[in-house]
Amino acid sequence: MFLGVDTSCYTTSLAVIDAEGRLLSEAKKLLKVPQGERGLRQADGVFQHVQNLPQLFSLIAQEVGPLKLNAVAASTRPRPLNDSYLPVFTVGASFAKSLALAVGVPFFELSHQEGHLLAGLWSAGVEWQSFYVVHLSGGTTEVLAVEMKEELSLFELGGTEDLHAGQFIDRVGVALGLAFPAGSELEKLASCASATPLAVPVAVKGGVLSFSGPESHVQRALLQGARPEGAARGVEDCVAQSVWYVLRNIEKEHGAKPVLFVGGVMANAYIRGYLSEKYGKNAAFAGVEFTGDNAVGAALFAHKFT
16 A cells, blocks of 8 residues: 645645555645635644544544555655745645654655656546646645656646636635535536626746736626626636636647646636547546545655655
């Protein structure tokens, strides 16, 4: 058995896979964000993770029974960069290291982003070695070139210069009175939109996109009486088009490759459908239940490198 641990900004996650890469058990819990707030302080996130981990570990043990672990892995930083750091990840890293030492098995560390990528490949059922990955969430909006050989190598090719896609969605969602994070509720609201939703400008230059201008446009439109459902669909359409334009520009410069879409924003059916229609068989999407933060990628990492 291989245990993965992930303590991100808004979710505590544990997962166990077996030697065949089959998911034996998964347990996760969203952190509580006060109504009307657009985020959570790191100190509050750390506190909630400390409370959540024993509860989730108990659920895993109840489902699987005694854990006969071969290795443990945890997300220790947001991205695979030396200066990438957030306090919330230290909670999962400390928990995982202590557990590995207690049972005498290896401990491996990876980035949160690498966990998303591995869970995306696994849940999409693809085994690509050279491809692009689009990572869209509340904390990341990037297009990366990926090489999967003896090691996992990621190279940034594009991304946002201001707001992340998830931040854009959440800020509009909170303005509409939706709970934070607002992704699922905004999607439900958008499904009620008419055939002509709010037109939201797309800001893309080369491999760089921007969501601050589009967000300001939507906020002004809401103050001027725009229908909430039309604004919600306009946000979805803006995100989908922005990603498509950025990928098109990157492919012109670096060549065409298959594209894997991961991150919480990619749970949105409209955005998935738009990009799937553009890319067809050259696109793969993380399973909806594995688009958001999860520890499956960390468990897969432990298995891969043991």
